[in-house]
Amino acid sequence: MLTDLGLDGSADDVKAFRYLASVPSASTRDIADALGCPLATAEGIVERLATHGLMAPVSGGEGRWAALPPEIALGPRLTRLRESTRRAEVALAELGEAYRRERGSSPSDLVEYIDGPAQAQRLLEIQSAAKESLWAFQTGTNTVTSVASTVTMEPAAPPGLENRVIVDSEFLTEPEAVRALNDRLSLGHQVRVVDHPLMKLAIADRSVALVRTSPQRTMMIRQPLVVLACELFEATWRRARPYLRDDSGLEPLDRQILQLMLSGLTDTATAHQIGTSPRTVQRRLRALMDTARVTSRLQLAWHALRNSWI
Template identity: 35%
Template sequence: MLSDVLGLTPEEADAYRTLVSVSSATPAELAELVGHNARQVVRILSRLEGRGLAARSLGDTTRFVASPPAAALRALLVQRQNELNLAEIELDSLDETYRAATLGRGVAEVVDVIHGTEAVRERVGHIQLGARKEVMNFAKAPFFSPGNTTDDAVIERGIRYRVIIESSLFDGEGPSFGEIAHAQASGEEVRIAETVPLKLFIVDRELAIVPLLGSASATKAGALLVHQSSLLDALIALFESEWEKATQFATSAGDVQNAPAIDDLDAQVLSLSLTGLTDQAIATQLRVSLRTVQRRIRHLMDIARVHNRMQLGFHAARAGWLGAEQKGGGTTPRLRAVPPAPATTARRSAG
C-alpha cells in the first residue's frame, strides 16, 4: 500500500515499516531484519532520510530512527493528493479541447481505422478503462476478448457494464455458463440473444469500436473507431433495441417466479433452452448428461402442461415464470438478474 499510494519502492516501504517497529537501528541491524545487504540498506535509508521518513539518532549518528508515521506519511499523502488534483485539472482541460475538436470533424474524420488484432485489443482495453459511466458490448463469434483484468477494473469502479452474448458462443468458443453467471453476480448485466448483428463496444455513448475480426489473418484484422455522430447514435439505438429483445439469464430457482417444483438446474436448463441452444450444448455448458437435460425439459413441460418446447416458452412468458414484459401484441421473455455473489474474472464474454 505504501509503495502504491505514496510512491515508495517495495524495499523502501519494507525498510520503513521495519524501522517503525524498533526504537532505532544501524544499517547493518536493519539489513539483517529486512534481508538485504548492508550497502543496499544504506542507500535505502538515504532515500528515506531525503523523504523525511527517517533521521539519524541524536544520541548516536550511526543509528537511524523512523519519523512519526502520522506526520511524515501525511505530508507525502497531501503531496500526492495535490499532484492528483493537478492531473485531474489537466485531464479536464484536455477533454474539453478534445470535445471541441470532435465537433469540427468532417465526414472523413467520424470514423478512424485500427489495424491489427493486438492494436484493436489494446484500444478496446484503453477506452473501457477510461469509461466514466457505462460500457455496452455485443459479444459475437468468432470470439474476441480485450482481457479479464480490464473488465474487472471497469466493474470495480462502479461503471455499468452491459453485454449481449450471441448464443453460438456457448458452443465451446466463448465463455462458459459458469463464467457468465459469475460475471453477472459480480455486477455485469448479461443477456443472451440467438444472434447479434456485429461485434461492438460503446463507451459512455461517446465512442464506439466495431471490431472486424473474422477468419482473416491477425495482420489484416482491424476495427472501426466511431466518434460522436449520427452513426454513433445509430449504433447506440441498435444496442438498446437488441437489449430489449435479448433474454436475461437464470441460474437459480429463485429467478423463476410462479413455478412450483422447479430447482436450480431446472431454471438453468430453461434459461439456456430459451436462447436456442441444442440439448447437447446445454448439457455441455451445465456439465450434465444429455439424458438429464432432456428429462429436465420434459419435467418443465409437465409442470406447464404443454406438449412441445414452443408451447413451453409461451407458457413460461404467459405465466410470468420469467418476468415477461408485454410488447405490443407479443410477449418477450425476461429473466430476473442473478442475486449478488462473490466477484470473479469471468467477463471474457467481450465481443
C-alpha cells in the same frame, strides 16, 4: 413486454393478458376482479389490448373476451423490429466505411481502424477509461479475446459503472460462455439475450465505440457518430430477454437449461455448457414439461415465456 415492442401498455395490461391466456374467455368485470382494480381501469386495459390485437370479443358471448396467440398478433411487429435493427447495423458499417473513404485516416478523423492484435489492446483501453457506462454486444467465435477472458480481462469497475451486455445464440455455443455470463451476473452486470445474430460492439460512456467490421479489423468511432451505435444498442436491449431471471421460482440449473434450449442449443451442447450429461438435461426438461402440463418443448418454451420463467 408491450413497451419493448413499441406499444402503449402498462404492467397491468400484461397481467390482464396473462390472465386471459389462462382462461377460455373473460368479461371486463372478470378482468377487474383478477387484477383487483376498478372496472373503469379494466375497461381501459381491454380497449388497449383489443387495439393491439391481443384479444378479441367472443362470438356469441356478449361482453366476453378471449386472448389471441401473441405470435400471431405481435410476430409481424417483432419481425419488423428485427429488420430495422439489421438495417441500422448495415447503415452504421456503411457510414463508417464512407467516412473513411472521404476523409482518409488522419489523426483528427472521427473513425479509426484497428487491425490484428491491436484490437484487444484498444478494447482494454476503452474499458479502463469508462467512468459511467460500458455496453457490449457479444457474439459468435471470439478471435480477439477468448470467452473465458471477456470478464477477467476487464479492469475493476469504478463505483456506479453501468455494465450492460447483450449476447446472441452463437455466443451461447462458445466454450465457457455460461460460466462467463454467470461471472458477469455475480459482478452485478446486466445481461440479456437475443435470438438473432449480433455484430461485435463495445460502447464506453456513450462517447466512443468499437465495431467489428471483419475478423481482422475493428472500427473505432467517436462523437457524433457514436450516437448511432448507442441507438442500436438501446433498441436491441429493449426487446432482448433477461438472462436467468431471479424471480422465476425455478432452480438456477433449470433456468439455465431453459435459456439454452430457447437459444437453439442441442441437449449435448447444453450439457457441455453447464457441466452435466445430456440425460440429465433431458430428465430436467421432462420434469419442467410435467410442471407446465405440456407435451412438447415448443409448448414448454411458450409456457416459460408467458409465465416469466426466463
